[in-house]
Structure formats: C-alpha cells, structure tokens
Amino acid sequence: MSAVSTPPGTSPPAPARRDAEATKAAILKAARYLLARHAHADITLKAVAERAGVSPPLILKYFGNKDALFARVMSFETDAASLLDAPLEGLGRHMVRHVVRSQRERGADPLLRIAFAPLHGDQGEILRANFRAQVTERLAERLDGPDAGLRAELAVAALLGLGVMYGIARGSHLRATSPDDIADRYGPVVQEQLTPLR
Incomplete structure (x- = not known):
C-alpha cells in the first residue's frame, strides 16, 4: 500500500x-x-x-x-430572547410557533425543563428563579395595563401546556399539524393575556 x-x-x-x-x-x-x-x-x-x-x-x-x-x-436567557423576539401585538402567535418549531426541529422546548425542577433539589430552586426572572418577569415588563405579572404567568402557562402535550404526551393530532396552523389556532389564546380586549 x-x-x-x-x-x-x-x-x-x-x-x-x-x-x-x-x-x-x-x-x-x-x-x-x-x-x-x-x-x-x-x-x-x-x-x-x-x-x-x-x-x-x-x-x-x-x-x-x-x-x-x-x-x-439552567439559564433561560438565550431561549427567552428568541421566544420574546416579536412585537407585542403578534407575540402570542410568535411564541406558540416558536415552541412548536423548537420541539419539531431541535427536539427541545425553550421552556419545558421548568416542569422538572422538583427533581433537582436545591438546583431546582435555581431553575425556578431563573425561569421567573428570565421568562415571566421579562414578559411582564413588556405588558401594559393591570395585572401584568399574572397575565404573563397565564400566557406562559398556556405555552407550557402546549409543550407538555406536544413533547411529553406526544399528542398525535398536534404533532401532525403544521406549526403555522397551530400558531393560528392557539396564538390567540396566548395573545388574549398579552393584549386583552379593553
């Protein structure tokens, strides 16, 4: 050779x-x-x-x-930056689409690891504190009107439910639907908390 x-x-x-x-x-x-x-x-x-x-x-x-x-x-900083990167009037749709596309294309949800905080003892409290500061409180700072903190938590709760159904329960109908269709249907649910009708 x-x-x-x-x-x-x-x-x-x-x-x-x-x-x-x-x-x-x-x-x-x-x-x-x-x-x-x-x-x-x-x-x-x-x-x-x-x-x-x-x-x-x-x-x-x-x-x-x-x-x-x-x-x-345990930091949500980078994920939150992408999740919240849209004008407020279209943020609900953007967030829904981002969660679904992250699951589908990267096999990772930008938020869902918070659901496993109870597994991690003292480290779980770090995860919770980061989640509150980097996700829900950061979102609340963008909202106008009363109860901004509550509305931010309700919007994020809707996204977590979507992530659980898509990534953990592996809902077959949800997984067979395009991210845009899911965003069109579910985005208004999230948006209702971000910019409620007066």
Missing part, C-alpha cells in the same frame, strides 16, 4: 475538526435532555459526554466543570 503524496509547495490537508459551536450545542442539548429525566446529582459528565458523542475532557474544555455546564443549562 503506497502513501498518498502531497504535491510540492502545498500543505497536507488538515484533519477534519468538529465545529466548536456545534459541539457546545450538542453538549448543552445532551445535558438538557438528561436534566429533564434525572436528578441533577445523578447526572455524570460521562453520561452527558456519551449522549453528546464527545469525550468528558471536551466538556471540561468548553464548560470548566459540571456546575458551570448546568448553570448554562
């Missing part, structure tokens, strides 16, 4: 490298998946690495340690 030669004056091709951002995203997705199914204390870096298809030292390289990794997983 002969070796492959490199033409004079050229460098050999660089070995294929995994994209760092894609690797980080895979690690975070794996950690979110495990956090939704197991207590924080029971999750090992080895389990996260196996699920993400990487080595445990790579997780340490990108995130430092287990606590730093799960601090990122």
